[in-house]
Amino acid sequence: MNPTLSAAVTAPAAGRHDAEAKIRELARSLSLEQQVQLLTGADVWSTHAIPEIGLSRVVMSDGPAGVRGEDFDERHDSVSLPSSSALSATWSVETARRYGQVLGQEARRKGVHAVLGPTINLHRSPLGGRHFECMSEDPRLTATMAAGYVAGVQSIGVGATPKHYLANEAETERFTADSVVDERPLRELYLAAFEDAITEARAWLVMSSYNSINGTTASENKLLETPLSSEWGFDGVVVSDWTGVRSIDAANAHQDLEMPGPVGHWGPKLLAAVNDGRVSREAILEKVTRILRLAARVGSLEGFTPAVTELPAQLDGAAVAREVAVRGAVLVRNKGLLPLDAKSLSSVAVIGHNADEARTQGGGSATVMPKYTVSPLAGLRKALPDDVKVTYARGAKVAEGIQAFPRTSLQNPVSGVPGIRVTFLAEDGTEISGEDRLATHLIWFGVGIPDGAASIRMEADWTPETAGIHHLGIGTVGRIRFVLDGTEVFNGELEDDTEVLGAALFDPPKTVHAIETSPGQSVRIEAEYQLPGEQVIPFTAILLGEETVVAEPQAEIDAAVAAARAADVAVVVVGTNAAIESEGFDRKDLDLPGYQNLLVEAVAAANPRTVVVVNSGSPVLMPWLDTVDAVLLAWFGGQEFGNAIADILLGLEEPGGRLPTTWPAALEDVPVLNTTPVDGKVAYSEGIHIGYRAWLKQEAEGGATPALPFGYGLGYTTFELGAAHAPQAVQAGNDVVVHVPVKNTGTRTGREVVQVYLDRAESAVERPVRWLAGYAGTHLAANGTESVEIRIPAKAFAHYDGGWQFERGMFRILVGRHAMDDFQSMEIELR
Numbered sequence: 001m002n003p004t005l006s007a008a009v010t011a012p013a014a015g016r017h018d019a020e021a022k023i024r025e026l027a028r029s030l031s032l033e034q035q036v037q038l039l040t041g042a043d044v045w046s047t048h049a050i051p052e053i054g055l056s057r058v059v060m061s062d063g064p065a066g067v068r069g070e071d072f073d074e075r076h077d078s079v080s081l082p083s084s085s086a087l088s089a090t091w092s093v094e095t096a097r098r099y100g101q102v103l104g105q106e107a108r109r110k111g112v113h114a115v116l117g118p119t120i121n122l123h124r125s126p127l128g129g130r131h132f133e134c135m136s137e138d139p140r141l142t143a144t145m146a147a148g149y150v151a152g153v154q155s156i157g158v159g160a161t162p163k164h165y166l167a168n169e170a171e172t173e174r175f176t177a178d179s180v181v182d183e184r185p186l187r188e189l190y191l192a193a194f195e196d197a198i199t200e201a202r203a204w205l206v207m208s209s210y211n212s213i214n215g216t217t218a219s220e221n222k223l224l225e226t227p228l229s230s231e232w233g234f235d236g237v238v239v240s241d242w243t244g245v246r247s248i249d250a251a252n253a254h255q256d257l258e259m260p261g262p263v264g265h266w267g268p269k270l271l272a273a274v275n276d277g278r279v280s281r282e283a284i285l286e287k288v289t290r291i292l293r294l295a296a297r298v299g300s301l302e303g304f305t306p307a308v309t310e311l312p313a314q315l316d317g318a319a320v321a322r323e324v325a326v327r328g329a330v331l332v333r334n335k336g337l338l339p340l341d342a343k344s345l346s347s348v349a350v351i352g353h354n355a356d357e358a359r360t361q362g363g364g365s366a367t368v369m370p371k372y373t374v375s376p377l378a379g380l381r382k383a384l385p386d387d388v389k390v391t392y393a394r395g396a397k398v399a400e401g402i403q404a405f406p407r408t409s410l411q412n413p414v415s416g417v418p419g420i421r422v423t424f425l426a427e428d429g430t431e432i433s434g435e436d437r438l439a440t441h442l443i444w445f446g447v448g449i450p451d452g453a454a455s456i457r458m459e460a461d462w463t464p465e466t467a468g469i470h471h472l473g474i475g476t477v478g479r480i481r482f483v484l485d486g487t488e489v490f491n492g493e494l495e496d497d498t499e500v501l502g503a504a505l506f507d508p509p510k511t512v513h514a515i516e517t518s519p520g521q522s523v524r525i526e527a528e529y530q531l532p533g534e535q536v537i538p539f540t541a542i543l544l545g546e547e548t549v550v551a552e553p554q555a556e557i558d559a560a561v562a563a564a565r566a567a568d569v570a571v572v573v574v575g576t577n578a579a580i581e582s583e584g585f586d587r588k589d590l591d592l593p594g595y596q597n598l599l600v601e602a603v604a605a606a607n608p609r610t611v612v613v614v615n616s617g618s619p620v621l622m623p624w625l626d627t628v629d630a631v632l633l634a635w636f637g638g639q640e641f642g643n644a645i646a647d648i649l650l651g652l653e654e655p656g657g658r659l660p661t662t663w664p665a666a667l668e669d670v671p672v673l674n675t676t677p678v679d680g681k682v683a684y685s686e687g688i689h690i691g692y693r694a695w696l697k698q699e700a701e702g703g704a705t706p707a708l709p710f711g712y713g714l715g716y717t718t719f720e721l722g723a724a725h726a727p728q729a730v731q732a733g734n735d736v737v738v739h740v741p742v743k744n745t746g747t748r749t750g751r752e753v754v755q756v757y758l759d760r761a762e763s764a765v766e767r768p769v770r771w772l773a774g775y776a777g778t779h780l781a782a783n784g785t786e787s788v789e790i791r792i793p794a795k796a797f798a799h800y801d802g803g804w805q806f807e808r809g810m811f812r813i814l815v816g817r818h819a820m821d822d823f824q825s826m827e828i829e830l831r
Contacts, residue, residue, distance in 0.1 A: 015305075019296065019304055019305070020293075022303070022304070023289055023292045023293050023296060023301075023304070024285075024289050026053055026292055026301075027285055027288040027289045027292055028285065029053070030050070030053070030288065032271065032274060032275075032281070032284070033271065034050060035284050035285070035288045036266065036267070036270050036271045036274065036284065037267070038050070038288055038291055039251075039256065039257060039258060039266055039270065039284070039287055039288070039291070040257075040258045040259075040261040040262065040263075040264045040266045040267055041257070041258065041259045041260045041261030041262065041264075042057060042261050042262055043260065043261060043262065043446055043447075044070075044242075044259075044260040044261075044445060044446025044447070044537065044538070045059055045060055045061060045070045045260070045446060045447075046058060046059045046060065046070075047257065047291065047295075048261075053301075054301055054302025054303055055292070055295055055300065055301050055302075056295075056300045056301075057300065058113045058114060058291075058294060058295055058298060058300050059111060059112045059113050059114070060112065060113070060114045060115075060116055060161070060239070060259070061107065061110065061112040061114070061115060061116060062116050062117075062365040062366060062367075062368075063115075063116060063117055063365050063366040063367070063368060064084055064116070064117030064118050064119045064133055064366050065080065065081045065082065065083055065084060065087075065117075065133070065361060065366055065368070065636075065638065066078045066079055066080045066081055066103070066106065066361070066366075066368030066370070066638075067079075067103055067106035067107045067109075067110055067112055067115055067368070068110075068367070068368045068369065069110035069111070069112060070110075070111075070112075070446070070447050071444070071445070071446075071447050071448050072367075072369065072442075072443035072444065072445055072448075073369065073437075073448065074369040074437070074438050074439040074441075075437070075438060076110070076369070077369055077370055077371040078106060078110075078368035078369055078370060079102060079106055079317035079318065079321060079368075079370065079639065080321065080360060080361055080368050080370035080373065080638045080639040081099060081102065081103070081317075081320070081321050081324060081638045081639075082321065082324045082325045082328055082360075082635055082636060082637045082638040082641070083132045083133065083361060083362055083366075083617045083635050083636040083637075083638075084117075084118060084119055084132070084133055084134055084135050085123075085131065085132050085133075085134070085135065085136075085617050085618060085635050085636075085660060085661070086324060086325065086328035086329075086617075086634075086635035086636065086637060086638075086657075087099055087135065087145065087149070087324055087328060088135035088136045088141060088142070088145050088328075088660035089327075089328040089329070089330055089633075089635065089657035089658060089659065089660050089713075090324060090327040090328045090656060090657060091141065091145075091657075091658050091660075091753045091775055091777055092148075092327065092656075092777055093144050093145060093147070093148035094148065095148075095323070095324060095327055096145045096146075096147075096148030096149045096152065097148040097149070097151050097152040097155075098152060098315060098320050098323075099148075099149060099152060099320060099324055100118075100148065100149040100150060100151065100152020100153040100154075100155075100160065101152040101153070101155055101156060101312065101315055101320075102152075102315055102317045102320045102321075103115050103117070103149075103152070103153050103158075104152060104153040104154070104155060104156025104157070104158040105156055105314065105315065105317065106317065107153070107156070107158040108156055108157070108158060112158065113158060113159060113298040113299075113300060114158065114159035114160075114161055114204070114205055114239075114294070114298065115153050115158060115159070115160055115161060116161045116163065116207060116365075117149070117153075117160065117161060117162075117163065118135070118145075118146050118149045118150065118160065118162060118163075118197070119133045119134050119135075119163055119164065119366075120134065120135055120142050120143075120146040120162055120163070120193050120194060120197065121134045121163075121164060121167075121168050121169050121190075121193070122134065122136070122137055122138075122139065122142060122169055122189060122190060122193055122690065122691070123135075123136055123137035123169075123618070123660070123661040123690075123691060124137070124169035124170075124672060124684070124690050124691075125169065125170065125586075125670070125672055125673050125674065125675050126587075126590055126618055126619045126661070126664065126670060126673075127170075127586050127587045127588075127589075127590070127673060127675045128169055128170050128171065128586060128587075128618070128675055129170070129171035129172075129364075129581065129582055129583060129584065129585050129586040129587060129675075130171060130362070130364070130366075130582075130583055131581065131587075131617060131618035131619075131661075132362040132366075132581050132616075132617020132618050132635070132636055133362055133364075133366050133583070133617075134169075135193075135660060136660035136661055136691075137660070137661040137662065137690060137691025137692065137710065138660070138691060138692070138710065138771075138772050139188070139189050139190075139192035139193045140192070140771075140772045140773065140774070140775075140796070141660060141772060141775070142193040143192060143193050143194070143195055143196040143197070144196055146162060146193070146194070146196065146197045146201075147196035147197050147200045147201040148201075149197075150162065150197045150201035150202075150203045151200075151201040154201070154202075154203070154204065154307070154308070155308065155311075155312055156308065156311060156312075157297075157298060157299060157306050157307060157308030157309075157311070158298065159203075159204035159205050159236070159294060159297065159298055160197075160201075160203050160204065160205065161203070161204075161205040161206065161207050161239065162194055162197040162198070162203050162205075162206050162207070163206070163207035163209070163241070164207055164208070164209035164210070164218075164241055165194060165206050165207060165208050165209055165218065165223070165224070165228070165238075166179075166186075166190055166191065166194070166208075166209060166213055166218060166221075166223055167179035167181050167186065167190050167209070167211065167213050167684070168209035168210065168211050168218075169675075169682075170586055170675035170676075170682060171583065171584055171585050171586045171675070172585065172586045172675050172676045172677060173676075173677050173680070174210050174211060174584075175210045175211075175243075176210075176211075176212075176677075176680060177210075177211045177212070177677045177680065177681070177682050178211065178212040178213075178214070178215060178677070178680055178681045178682070179211050179212065179213050179214070179681075179682050179684060180214060180215075180681050180682065180683045180684060181213065181214065181684040182684070182687060183800065183802075184687065184688060184799070184800050184801065185684060185686075185687050185688045185690075186213075187227075187800035188688055188799065188800050189688060189690060191223075191227060192795075194206075195227075195232060198228065198232045198233075198234050199232050199233065203234070203236060204236040204237070204294055204297055204298075204307075205236050205237045205238070205239055205294065206228065206234065206236065206237075206238050206239070207238075207239050207240070207241055208221075208224060208238055208239070208240050208241060208244055208255060209241055209244065210241050210243075210244050211682075217244075217246055217250075218241075218244065219240050219244050219245045219246065219250040219253065219255045220246070220247070220249045220250045220252075220253045220255070221253060222253065224238055224253050224254035224255060225253065225254045228254065229254055235290065235293065236290060236293070236294060237256045237257050237290045237291055237293075237294045238254055238255050238256045238257070238290075239256065239257045239259055240255060240257065240258050240259050241259075242259055242260050242537075243260070243264075243537070244259075245258040245264060245265050245266065246265060247265055248265070248266070248269055248270060248273045248278065248279065250265070250266075251266065251270055251273065251279045251283060251284070251287075252278075252279055252283060255287075256287040256290050256291060257287070257291060260446065260537060263536075270284075318639065318640055321638040321639055321640040322640035322643055322644050322647070324638065325634070325635075325637040325638055325640055325641055325643075325644030325645075326644045326647055326648060326653045326654075326655070326656065327656040327657060327751075328635060328637075328656070328657045329632055329633065329634045329635070329637075329644065329645075329648055329655045329656070329657050330632070330633040330655065330657035330658060330659055330712070330713045331630070331631075331632050331633075331648075331655040331657075331713060331714040331715065331716075332625075332631050332632070332633055332659075332663075332708050332712065332713065332714065333625060333626075333628065333629075333630055333631040333714075334629070334630045334631075334714055334716075335629045335630065336629075337569070337609055337611060337629040337630045338611065338630045338632075338648075338649060338651070338716070339648070339649065339650060339651025339716055340569060340611075340649055340650055340651065341651075342383075342384055342385055342388065342650050343385075344568075345384070345388050345568050345569065346387070346388060346389065346568055347388065347389040347390075347391070347566065347567040347568050348380065348384065348388060348389070348390050348391075348567055348568065348569055348570075348571060349390075349391050349392075349393065349560075349563040349564045349566070349567035349569070349570045349571070349603075349607070350376065350377045350380055350390060350391070350392050350393075350571050350573070351392070351393050351394075351395045351560045351563065351564065351570060351571065351572045351573070351599070351603060352394070352395055352396070352398075352572050352573035352574055352575075352596070352599070352613075353394050353395070353396060353397055353398035353399060353548075353573075354376075354398055354573045354574060354575040354577075354615040355375060355376045355377045355392065355571070355572075355573035355613075356375055356377045356392060356394070357375065357398075357399055357403065358373065358374075358375040358376060358573070358575075358615055358637070358641050358642065359575055359576060359577045359578065359615050359616070359617075359636055360373045360636055360637055360638055360639060360641050361578075361636050361638065362578060362581045362582060362583075362617045362636055363507075363578030363579070363581065363582025363583060363584075364578075364582045364583020364584055365583055366583065367578075369439070370638075370639040371639075372639060373639045373641065373642075374639065374640055374641060374642035374643050375641070375642045376571070376573050376613060376615075376641065376642045376645045376646070377390075377392055377573075377642065378642050379641070379642025379643045379644070379645050379646035380571065380642070380645070380646050380649070382642075382643070382646065383643070383646035383647070383650055383652075384646075384650070389567075391563045391566070391567065392563075393556070393559045393560040393562075393563040394556055394559075394560070395556055395557060395559070395560035395572070395596075395599040395603070396553065396556060396557065396560075396574075396594050396595040396596045396598070396599040397548050397550045397553070397556070397594050397595070398574075398575060398576070398577060398593055398594055398596065399548055399577050399579075400507075400577070400579050400593065401475070401507050401510065401547060401579055402473045402474070402475050402510050402512065402543050402544075402545040402546065402547050403545050403546060403547070403548070404439060404440045404441040404543060404544070404545045405440045405460075405462055405544065405545050405546060406465075407419065407438050407439060409462055409463050409464065409465070410438075410440065410460050410461070410462055411460065411461040411462075411463070411522070412436055412459075412460065412461075413459050413460065413461050413524065414434070414436075414459060415436045417436055418438070419436055419437055419438045419439075419460070420436075420437045420438075420439070420440055420458060420459065420460040420544075421434060421435075421436060421437075421458070421459045421460065422434065422435050422436075422437050422442065422456060422457070422458055423456070423457040423458075423459075424449065424450050424453040424455075424456055424457075425453065425454060425455045425456070425457060425528075426452055426453065426454055427452075427454040432450050432452055432453055433450050440458075440460065440543065440544035440545055441541075441542075441543050441544075441545070442456075442458070442540075442541070442542045442543075442544075443540070443541045443542075444538070444539070444540045444541075445537075445538070445539050445540075446537070446538050446539075449531070449538070449540065453531060454530070454531055455528055455529060455530050455531060456528070456529045456531065456540075456542070457526070457527070457528045457529075458525075458526070458527045458528075458529075458542070458544060459524075459525070459526050460524075460525050460544070461522045461523070461524055461525070462522060462523045462525055463520065463521070463522045463523075464517055464521075464523075464546075467517050467518050467519045467520075467521070468516065468517065469514055469515070469516045470514070470515055470516075470517060470523075470546055471512050471513070471514050471515075471546060471547045471548075471549045472484060472512070472513055472514075472515055472523070472525065472545075472546055472547075473510050473511055473512035473513065473544075473545065473546070473547055474490070474510065474511060474527055474542065474543065474544050475494070475507075475508035475509060475510035475511075475542070475543040475545075476494055476508055476509070476510075476529060476540075476541060476542045476543065477494060477495070477496040477508060477509060477541075478493065478494065478529060478530060478531075478532060479492065479493050479494075479529070479530040480492070480493075480494060480511075480527060480528070480529050480530070480542075481527060481528045481529075482511060482513070482526075482527050483524075483525070483526040483527065484513060484515055484523060484524070484525060485515070485523055485524050486524065489511075489513040490511040490513070492511075494508070494509040494510065494511065495509060496508070496509055497509070507578070507579040507582075508541060508543055510543075510547075512547050525544065527542070527544065529542055553594075553595050556595075557595060557598060557599050557602050560572075560599060560602070560603055561602050561603060561605075561606045564603045564606045564607040564610065565606040565607055567607065568609065569607070569609045569610070569611065570603050570604075570606075570607045570609065570610045570611070571610075571611045571613065571649065572599065572600055572603050572610060572611070572612050572613070573612075573613045573615055573645075574592050574596040574599070574600060574612060574613070574614055574615065574620075575592070575596075575614060575615030575616045575620075576592070576593065576615070576616040576617070576620065577593075580593060581616065581617045581618060581636075586675040586676070587618075589667055590619055590620050590621045590664065590667050590670075591620070591621055592616075592620050592621070597623055597624060600612055600624045600628065601624050601627070604624065604627055604628045604629075608629060609629060610628045610629055610630075611628070611629065611630040611631075611632065611649060612624070612628050612630070612631045612632070613632045613634050613645060613649075614631065614632065614633045614634060615634055615635075615636070615637070615641075616633075616635070616636070617635055617636040618661070619661065619662075619663040619664060621664070621665070621666065621667065621707075622663075622707065625665075625707060632645075632648065632649075632655060633657070633659075633663075651716065654715055654716055654717075654748075654749065654750050654751055655713070655714075655715060655716070656713075656715070656751040656777075657713050658711050658712060658713035658753045658755075658817075658818070659708055659709070659710055659711060659712045659713060659818070660710070661691060661710060662691055662692050662695055662706045662708065662709060662710045662819075663706060663707050663708040664706050664707055665704070665706060665707035666704070668704075669703075669704035669705075669706070671686070671689070671694035671695060671697070671698045671703070672686045672689075672690050672691075672694050687766070688766070688767075688768060689768060691710060692709060692710035692711075692819040692820075693768040693769065693770075693771060695709070695710075695819075696768065696769035696770065696819070696820070697768070697769060699769075700769055705820070709818045709819045709820040709821075710772075710818060710819040710820075711753070711755050711772075711817065711818035711819050711821075712817070712818040712819075712820075713753070713818075715750045715751060715752070716746070716748055716750055717744055717745075717746030717747065717748050717749070717750035717782065718744075718745045718746040719742055719743065719744055719745060719746075719750070719752040719780075720742070720743045720745050721740055721741070721742055721752075721754065721815065721816075721817075721824070722740065722741030722742070722743065723741070723824070724738055724739065724740045724813070724815045724824060724826060725738070725739045725740075726738040726739070726813050726826055726828060727828060728827070728828060728829065729828065729829040729830075729831055730828060730829070730830060730831070731831050732794070732797070732806035732808065732830050732831065733794050733806065734794055735791055735792060735793055735794050736791075736792040736794075736813075736828065737789055737790070737791055737792070738756050738774070738789070738790045738792060738813060738815065739787050739788070739789055739790075740754050740756075740787070740788045740790065740815055741785065741786075741787050741788075742754060742778050742780065742785065742786055742787075742788050743780075743783070743784070743785045744780040744781065744782055744783060744784045744785075745783075746782060747782050748782055749779070749780065749781045749782065749784075750779075750780065751777055751778070751779045751780075752777065752778055752780070752817075753775060753776070753777045753817070754775065754776055754777075754778070754788050754790060754815065754817075755772065755774075755775045755815075755816055755817060755818065755819075755821075756772075756773050756774045756775065756790045756792060756813060756814065756815055757770040757771060757772055757773060757813075757814040757816070757819065757823070758770065758771055758773045758792070758796060758797065758811050758812065758813060758814070759771075759811070759812050759814060760807070760809075760810070760811050760812070761812075762809075762810075763807060764807060765799050765801070765807065767799070770814060770819070771796075772819070773792040773793075773796040773813075774790040774791055774792045774793070774796070775790060776788045776789060776790045792813075797811060797830050806830060807830070808830050808831060809829065809830060810827050810828070810829055810830075811827070811828050811829075811830055812825050812826070812827055812828075813825065813826050813827075813828055
């Protein structure tokens with residue numbers, strides 16, 4: 001095992017064998033009814049307990065960038081880490097391990113035994129709705145980063161759950177789409193992305209996806225057995241995505257656990273199927289054994305020593321969030337403007353809707369409720385000296401739809417404390433219970449609503465920051481009554497026409513009403529929601545807030561231009577939000593929403609000293625890229641986003657990131673784009689050519705090149721790569737180690753990432769133009785040197801044709817800084 005990944009403590013071999021025998025004996029001791037019950041969740045987030053054998057429940061929780069726990073309650077806050085695209089941009093397995101450890105710590109704090117992450121599907125198309133939640137377009141980078149993440153989580157004795165297995169690269173028709181993928185790309189790309197998390201980091205769970213692969217839904221697919229269990233040695237639990245089990249047939253596959261429960265497709269139907277011979281008792285016993293094995297590992301089974309008994313030193317979650325946001329930020333343009341010298345500044349104009357209302361995480365199940373978030377505006381105001389004047393202009397609207405009220409603007413009229421009063425009412429209108437909440441985005445998924453509740457009443461006094469006309473609204477699915485200052489403005493049904501969970505969560509159907517306020521005036525807001533009579537999955541989401549309405553977009557741009565013209569430097573933050581990047585739907589285009597491109601162009605024309613910070617989880621088009629002085633891609637940066645931006649812009653930290661995915665200049669240039677099924681099928685017709693591989697193939701055929709290549713990123717210093725050294729020949733099946741001398745030739749400390757690619761121009765099989773084989777980073781002081789070691793795994797030379805095959809002969813090793821660099825090269829013979 002890779003020594004950087006072997007964090008999980010395991011018992012000696014003899015002890016493991018004894019424990020395994022006891023677990024199997026315990027599984028056999030259960031009645032068939034108990035065994036079958038154990039295979040479906042007890043509720044939305046946990047498995048069944050069987051106290052008589054010492055089995056307590058195993059609790060699972062979203063998500064990949066923070067651990068929410070069993071509820072969506074902002075009072076039970078979570079550390080919010082940067083998105084997985086930001087993590088992968090660090091190109092650092094050690095950073096991924098620290099990221100995972102924080103998630104493990106958070107899980108323990110919240111009584112969670114398994115984290116439902118990492119999400120490691122590939123960036124096949126930039127339109128993918130969960131692109132931000134996934135790691136990269138390359139299987140090697142994804143596999144190594146995912147393994148670091150898994151090792152970090154499990155070092156705390158908490159299970160990690162690589163997902164979504166398999167070929168789940170789009171959200172359109174996600175419950176029914178069939179991903180049609182040939183065997184070679186399936187093995188070399190989509191399975192390869194998962195492999196290290198299983199074979200190196202030994203993940204304790206894997207989540208099967210909603211989609212079908214080559215005609216068979218994931219929870220029933222033979223891929224759950226081969227290669228996952230048979231070749232990779234996976235001995236953990238395959239848990240379904242929520243509602244991903246569709247039939248009894250899944251029980252004949254290597255699907256172990258159906259979630260959520262207690263009602264699903266198994267239960268009594270599975271019991272009947274076992275009794276009449278359609279499903280074997282041996283299959284049931286194997287699934288039960290795996291669930292008990294997981295329970296033993298996480299400490300939920302009495303009489304067994306948990307997998308981890310000594311925890312590593314505690315990490316500061318907020319500090320790691322800030323570290324990842326800094327290390328993952330990618331500087332892609334700098335004409336000498338950055339870093340800014342705070343001592344020489346007298347004024348800074350901060351511009352952009354996302355500068356004040358930053359998007360720190362994507363939408364959907366990845367969402368957590370942090371205690372706080374730091375916007376770029378707040379981060380810069382805090383970091384700059386008191387004598388530097390900081391002005392703010394919104395410039396262009398980004399946030400479509402209703403946005404939750406700022407917590408500081410709310411007063412609970414019942415309890416007299418900050419926030420909102422939520423009351424649960426019975427059918428006859430009597431109060432069952434009430435609670436004081438802090439936020440106006442309220443979500444209940446499986447827990448939190450008391451039995452017997454027929455409606456939910458919400459009350460708050462809201463005081464806006466500015467006087468004038470405000471557009472207040474409520475969004476939900478179902479019957480709602482909405483009252484502003486004693487006037488009923490809506491009483492009716494809000495209908496969901498999308499049937500998409502992510503959309504209902506973050507961009508629900510809404511009703512919005514204008515109200516004018518005078519300075520300091522509070523508005524009494526009241527709403528009452530009628531709970532539906534029956535729900536298959538108990539899920540309710542209500543969003544109270546304000547919608548930004550801009551009557552004169554040009555006036556907003558003009559105000560931003562005036563602010564920029566009067567300042568020493570302008571920092572423009574542009575980006576997306578959860579209504580654009582979310583679970584549940586794919587993107588329609590790669591454009592920045594609204595008038596943001598016009599804003600950047602106008603501000604840069606007014607003040608050439610303009611920095612653009614891009615706050616998106618995945619690629620956007622930047623038509624102004626070559627006309628501004630500096631551009632920083634900052635992703636969805638987690639709760640410490642604004643502090644990280646200030647650290648980078650003011651030169652306190654180095655922007656350490658490299659692109660984990662290619663950024664296009666135009667939508668029509670993208671070689672692999674489709675996310676929408678045709679007749680229910682998504683054809684992966686590009687084969688082994690996705691991401692930079694597809695761009696290189698397109699370029700070789702005379703097609704368009706990207707705006708920014710995979711692996712690209714600048715820093716505040718300069719580096720020189722010396723002559724690389726590698727063996728001239730290697731036996732097929734052996735790893736190769738490449739040594740590259742690196743020198744920091746600049747004047748300050750910085751980070752370089754050395755990337756090693758392979759190519760083979762003359763080949764009997766189709767190959768990419770080149771493909772990433774390994775990478776390593778180094779952090780060096782000015783004039784510092786280091787010989788960087790990059791390990792190329794043996795399989796990097798192989799191709800799949802009914803099995804892994806090695807084509808003997810000459811390959812080229814290419815050493816550089818990104819996928820389209822001017823490489824130094826050397827030949828190596830595979831014997």
